Amino acid sequence: QVQLVESGGGLVQAWDSLRLSCAASGRTFGSYAMGWFRQAPGKERDFVAVINWSGGITYYAASVKGRFTISRDNAKNTVYLQMNSLKPEDTALYYCAASRTYGIVTTRNRFDYWGQGTQVTVSS
Numbered sequence: 620q621v622q623l624v625e626s627g628g629g630l631v632q633a634w635d636s637l638r639l640s641c642a643a644s645g646r647t648f649g650s651y652a653m654g655w656f657r658q659a660p661g662k663e664r665d666f667v668a669v670i671n672w673s674g675g676i677t678y679y680a681a682s683v684k685g686r687f688t689i690s691r692d693n694a695k696n697t698v699y700l701q702m703n704s705l706k707p708e709d710t711a712l713y714y715c716a717a718s719r720t721y722g723i724v725t726t727r728n729r730f731d732y733w734g735q736g737t738q739v740t741v742s743s
Contacts (some may be wrong), residue, residue, distance in 0.1 A: 621645045621732040623715045626707030631705055635741070639700040641715030641734060646695060649693040652718040654730060655700045657711035657739075664714065666725045678723050683709075705741045712736040 627639040641653070654669040668679045668689040677689050688701040698715060716730035724730070 621648070621651065621717050623717060623732055623734035625713065625715045625734045625737040626670060628713060628739045630740045633706060633741055633743050635705050636701070636703045637705065637739060639702065639713055639715075639739070641698045641700075643696045643698070643717065645696070648696040648717075649726060650719075652720055652722070653689075653691055653698040654714060654718065654725070655689060655698075656714045656727065656735045657709075658714070658736075661712040662711075662742065664727060665708065666727075667713070669718075669723055669725055671723055672721070676723055678725065685734045700727060702739070705739075707741045710741050712738050 622644040624642050652671050655667040656664050668730050669678045670689045671693050674691045686704045691698040714736045715734040716736050717732040718724050718730045730743040
């Protein structure tokens with residue numbers, strides 16, 4: 620069982636930066652692929668970024684590639700999402716998720732554990 624707690628969300632202006640953190644419980648954090656998803660009001664929960672167990676492989680949604688960076692610190696059981704050049708369309712509830720899949724996955728049903736989310740609001 621893995622419990623995930625996100626933090627770092629807030630209200631920022633366009634072009635600002637934020638870093639989200641996701642702290643995980645459990646001794647097997649280093650074996651999970653970790654992902655970030657986001658959900659805007661009235662919309663589906665969409666994939667944002669994923670990182671494999673070692674941190675050596677990452678993958679991003681086209682809408683955030685070049686602006687967001689996912690990373691992890693297995694010694695601290697934490698995954699991060701550095702978000703730069705934020706846009707109003709990035710406004711959403713951001714969720715951290717863990718997948719037992721060995722490789723890289725991007726679909727919601729491949730993730731086994733979810734956090735409660737942290738709100739990011741970007742004003743224009």
